[in-house]
Amino acid sequence: MNSNQMVRSGVEVVDPLSASWAEQIRVEHLTKHFHSEDPPAVDDLSFSLHAGEILALLGPSGCGKTTTLRMIAGFELPNAGRIHLHGRDVTDLSPQQRKIGIVFQDYALFPHMTVEQNVSFAMRHLPKAKRPAKAVEWLALMGLSTLTTRYPHELSGGQQQRVALARTLAAEPDLVLLDEPFSNLDASLRESTRNEMRHLFKQAGTTVILVTHDQAEALTFADKVGVMSAGKLVQLDTPQMVYQYPSNAFVARFLGHTNLISGEAEDGKVKTPLGELVVADGVAGEVRLSLRPEDLFLTQSMDGKGAKVVGREFRGHDYFYILEQDGAQYCVITPSHHCFDIGSRVNISVLRTGAVLPD
Ligand code: ADP
Numbered sequence: 001m002n003s004n005q006m007v008r009s010g011v012e013v014v015d016p017l018s019a020s021w022a023e024q025i026r027v028e029h030l031t032k033h034f035h036s037e038d039p040p041a042v043d044d045l046s047f048s049l050h051a052g053e054i055l056a057l058l059g060p061s062g063c064g065k066t067t068t069l070r071m072i073a074g075f076e077l078p079n080a081g082r083i084h085l086h087g088r089d090v091t092d093l094s095p096q097q098r099k100i101g102i103v104f105q106d107y108a109l110f111p112h113m114t115v116e117q118n119v120s121f122a123m124r125h126l127p128k129a130k131r132p133a134k135a136v137e138w139l140a141l142m143g144l145s146t147l148t149t150r151y152p153h154e155l156s157g158g159q160q161q162r163v164a165l166a167r168t169l170a171a172e173p174d175l176v177l178l179d180e181p182f183s184n185l186d187a188s189l190r191e192s193t194r195n196e197m198r199h200l201f202k203q204a205g206t207t208v209i210l211v212t213h214d215q216a217e218a219l220t221f222a223d224k225v226g227v228m229s230a231g232k233l234v235q236l237d238t239p240q241m242v243y244q245y246p247s248n249a250f251v252a253r254f255l256g257h258t259n260l261i262s263g264e265a266e267d268g269k270v271k272t273p274l275g276e277l278v279v280a281d282g283v284a285g286e287v288r289l290s291l292r293p294e295d296l297f298l299t300q301s302m303d304g305k306g307a308k309v310v311g312r313e314f315r316g317h318d319y320f321y322i323l324e325q326d327g328a329q330y331c332v333i334t335p336s337h338h339c340f341d342i343g344s345r346v347n348i349s350v351l352r353t354g355a356v357l358p359d
């Protein structure tokens, strides 16, 4: 029992006043300037994670994701800010002293070693004699039991990726950092590998930071999504909240298609080109709302008025429509049996309360 836990009436409880219980990582005001004349690559970034949480840092190429990971791992020194692991300030420690496991996009396995030897190599914390048996255990966990004696060139991309992950986990790190680890895999393998990995991390209670530019990957893999833009953390929340309640237009657009609609709010209602919409009480004045394509609903217009269908894409499980009304364009997703012809007229209705963008 640690100092933050107390025993009351025989029941073990965690002291709610202690902010740092089971806190695995805390990053405070992390900043990196490569060149003084350029804007910072990472700009005043702060967040914390509890043990076992999975965070995805999501943002476009060049927004500072890899630099953030490299600073956490200790390969890059920050110009300002601190990094705490398990409540210990590790900012000035070497990568080896941090007990962090990393899988980069171009995971390099040793080509002259078998799968088992690659994994054993990572277990320098164990006596040599114990390593092969333990390596086989990690490989079994990753579904690689039948491949232990193969060499990397005898494996598929997905299998190599899992060996790289087994090797990282075999070192029993306190924190795992993943930099676009699925981007070399083809689409179907990417989805299954990512699901398996999430399951494994959750089972093992591993704390993970995943870096990606793929919004679907971030939303499905992580417990929390941190959206980055130009070195800054713009929003940090659950996948559901960043998708449905984006904090600005950049986040709204980066997480998928959206309709940004302006209107004048009064008494919990907003007058918009799509009619009067309900918003939270207390919202007043000029506002912008984000409505996802699946938040809108289409019905055939009976009077030849309404929005005109100008684009339509059949995607198997749904239709993606582009509509025009009073000079504005809207995107709408409908079930694939809701079929409206190009050039026909439809009425757009709104299925949910509009999410007001705070800025
Ligand atoms: P991301 O991983 O989100 O694509 P990076 O962290 O790799 O972004 O890069 C963020 C910014 O920092 C980019 O503008 C990039 O050019 C710059 N940068 C990254 N590494 C270096 C470096 N070693 N020297 C100079 N500039 C760098």
Ligand code: MG
Pocket: 065, 066, 067
């Ligand atoms: Mg990168």
